[in-house]
Amino acid sequence: PLTYAPPRRGEEREFTSVRRYIENGKNNSLVLLLHPFRLIPPPPRPQDDKRLESKPTPSAEEELQHSFFFTTLKTAEVVYLEIRQNEFWGAQRLRQILFPLSLLILTATVFIFRHLILRNGEYKRRIEEQKSLVVLGTAASTLAHEIKNPLLSIRLQTSILERFCPPESRRELDIINAEVDRLSALSYRVNEYLRDPRGNACLVDLGEVFKTLSLRLLGRDVTLLRTPGPLIARIDPERLISVGENILRNALESGGDPEEIRVELGLEEGLIRIDILDRGPGIPEGDKNRVFDPFFTTKSRGTGIGLAVAKRFVEAAGGSIRIGDREGGGCAVTVCLSAQGGMGEGKS
Numbered sequence: 001p002l003t004y005a006p007p008r009r010g011e012e013r014e015f016t017s018v019r020r021y022i023e024n025g026k027n028n029s030l031v032l033l034l035h036p037f038r039l040i041p042p043p044p045r046p047q048d049d050k051r052l053e054s055k056p057t058p059s060a061e062e063e064l065q066h067s068f069f070f071t072t073l074k075t076a077e078v079v080y081l082e083i084r085q086n087e088f089w090g091a092q093r094l095r096q097i098l099f100p101l102s103l104l105i106l107t108a109t110v111f112i113f114r115h116l117i118l119r120n121g122e123y124k125r126r127i128e129e130q131k132s133l134v135v136l137g138t139a140a141s142t143l144a145h146e147i148k149n150p151l152l153s154i155r156l157q158t159s160i161l162e163r164f165c166p167p168e169s170r171r172e173l174d175i176i177n178a179e180v181d182r183l184s185a186l187s188y189r190v191n192e193y194l195r196d197p198r199g200n201a202c203l204v205d206l207g208e209v210f211k212t213l214s215l216r217l218l219g220r221d222v223t224l225l226r227t228p229g230p231l232i233a234r235i236d237p238e239r240l241i242s243v244g245e246n247i248l249r250n251a252l253e254s255g256g257d258p259e260e261i262r263v264e265l266g267l268e269e270g271l272i273r274i275d276i277l278d279r280g281p282g283i284p285e286g287d288k289n290r291v292f293d294p295f296f297t298t299k300s301r302g303t304g305i306g307l308a309v310a311k312r313f314v315e316a317a318g319g320s321i322r323i324g325d326r327e328g329g330g331c332a333v334t335v336c337l338s339a340q341g342g343m344g345e346g347k348s
Contacts, residue, residue: 279326
């Protein structure tokens with residue numbers, strides 16, 4: 001049989017075609033060479049004796065080329081392996097890179113789909129809320145319009161009765177008038193909630209507005225300016241007055257000491273912050289996320305529309321409103337609006 005020692009550099013050329021032939025897989029079998037060894041032909045088979053005897057003795061190169069065809073997994077007894085470390089470790093490094101990368105891509109895909117699913121659920125929830133608000137707004141607007149005229153008639157009739165009723169009946173008439181006023185206020189607030197929240201925005205001095213409101217509702221100035229100078233924001237003046245009235249009325253109706261009500265204003269990072277503080281019992285933790293919902297109230301005689309109106313007007317002006325606890329007890333409502341330049345121009 002034909003055997004070879006490890007080849008020299010010059011001898012490697014004669015095995016280039018054999019190696020290429022094996023790599024191409026033309027013999028339909030798995031044959032791997034163990035470098036630098038060369039192929040060893042298999043032992044002759046009995047059925048090949050006559051064929052071999054009739055042929056001339058081949059040269060070493062021809063023997064190698066022909067012996068290659070018999071060196072397969074099906075017929076060979078000896079198979080040598082050629083281990084190419086560069087290709088092997090290159091493939092290993094590629095796997096080490098691609099496997100973590102594929103895991104990272106898979107994880108990112110899972111998180112993206114999860115985010116999309118959650119956001120889709122949030123969109124659906126908001127759409128359902130908007131539909132409910134549309135239905136509620138339509139019903140409330142119709143109700144407010146329908147009860148307005150009967151309330152005016154009741155008010156007119158009680159004013160006529162006051163002329164003819166004896167003084168001892170005045171108490172009952174006063175109760176009727178008070179209830180008529182309460183329903184009229186509710187009708188007004190519902191209409192206020194449903195109207196355009198943006199209004200006609202202009203530059204407004206917030207300190208002056210809340211000073212006027214505190215004098216009118218509390219009989220004294222309870223504002224405290226933490227930042228000197230005017231605090232100017234762009235908002236519709238009527239909407240701002242409505243926001244201040246609703247929050248201050250809630251503070252008055254909270255049951256705390258009216259003397260403890262404070263309105264603090266200051267400038268923080270380009271925002272005007274307004275804190276309305278009272279000493280009432282505060283808002284339960286479970287209700288803080290619901291206090292801005294229309295018609296939600298924790299008071300026995302409240303309408304539940306005041307804070308919803310305030311939130312709607314503040315957000316329409318590009319601001320934010322939140323509710324929390326006051327240090328030492330009580331409630332703190334915080335309104336933030338964007339501060340505007342040109343403090344002295346366009347002041348309302």
